[in-house]
Amino acid sequence: MKADRRPRAAIFALSAALAAACGPLYETTAHRALPAVHGMELELVQVFEQLPPHVANLRHSVICRSPATARLRGDAENGVPPGWALVGSLADVVDPDPTPSAQRRALDEAEMLARQSLLDGPGWLAWDTGYRLDVTLDRCATWARFRPAESLPLREIDTAQARFKCEPLDCAGIAMELTHPMSIRDLRVDLPRGGAQGRIAFTVESRALAGDGLRHVESLNGGRSWKARPVADAAEREAALAPDLR
Numbered sequence: 001m002k003a004d005r006r007p008r009a010a011i012f013a014l015s016a017a018l019a020a021a022c023g024p025l026y027e028t029t030a031h032r033a034l035p036a037v038h039g040m041e042l043e044l045v046q047v048f049e050q051l052p053p054h055v056a057n058l059r060h061s062v063i064c065r066s067p068a069t070a071r072l073r074g075d076a077e078n079g080v081p082p083g084w085a086l087v088g089s090l091a092d093v094v095d096p097d098p099t100p101s102a103q104r105r106a107l108d109e110a111e112m113l114a115r116q117s118l119l120d121g122p123g124w125l126a127w128d129t130g131y132r133l134d135v136t137l138d139r140c141a142t143w144a145r146f147r148p149a150e151s152l153p154l155r156e157i158d159t160a161q162a163r164f165k166c167e168p169l170d171c172a173g174i175a176m177e178l179t180h181p182m183s184i185r186d187l188r189v190d191l192p193r194g195g196a197q198g199r200i201a202f203t204v205e206s207r208a209l210a211g212d213g214l215r216h217v218e219s220l221n222g223g224r225s226w227k228a229r230p231v232a233d234a235a236e237r238e239a240a241l242a243p244d245l246r
Helices: 006-021 100-117 236-241
Strands: 025-035 042-051 055-065 085-091 118-121 124-128 133-136 144-146 164-166 172-177 183-190 199-205 216-221 228-231
Touching: 025 100, 042 100, 055 100, 085 124, 085 133, 085 228, 100 118, 118 183, 124 183, 133 183
Parallel strands: none
Antiparallel strands: 025 042, 042 055, 055 085, 118 124, 124 133, 133 144, 164 172, 183 199, 199 216, 216 228
C-alpha cells in the first residue's frame, strides 16, 4: 500500500507560499523627472524595500527611456518599469524615517547626487560613481563598464592598496576590491558609425593605480576592452590633476 503523499505536498506548498510572503517587498514611492538629454528621457525613482525580518531601506535609482529601450523588461527591485533601463543606483538609506517629508528630503538629496554622477554628450550618457564608469552609446539599450580592478591589467593596479575576497563563497575565484575612488576627467565619446564600434577615452586619477596613479584610458570597441598608458604630456597632466568643479 502506497503512502498518501497529499498531506506532505500540502505542507510543502504552504511552506513555499509562506517563504514567498516573507521575501523582499518593493514599493515605488516617488518618481521625479530629470532633464532629458539627446533623445533620452531620465527619471529618478524612489523605492521602499522591506527585507525580512525587520530591515527597511529606501533606494534611489536613475532610469532611462528611449526608443532603444522599448523591449526591456524592467526591474522591480530598482523601480524600473518595462520599457526603461537602469542607469545607476545610489547608496541605500538604511532604516529610513517613514514620513512623507523625510522621503521627500531623501529624494532631494538623491537628485543632487544623481546630477553629480550623470555625464552626457551628443548621443551618449554616462554614470560615474567614483568607483566605476558606465557609458551607453545606444541610448540606454546597452552599457559599457570601466572598473579598474576588472578592466585593466594587474600591472596597472597598486595591489598593496587592494583587498582580495573569495568569489563566490566557495573561493572558486578571487575578486579584487579597490578601496580608493577614481576621478574621471576629459571624457570623450565617438559613437559607432561605419565600421567603427565606438571610442571612449578619458583620463583617470586614483591612488588605487600603480605608480603616479594617473592614466589615459581608451577603448576602441565600445567598451568591450580597455587600454591604459601613462600621462606624459605636461599640459595633459595639469588638466587631469586640476580640481573637478562639476
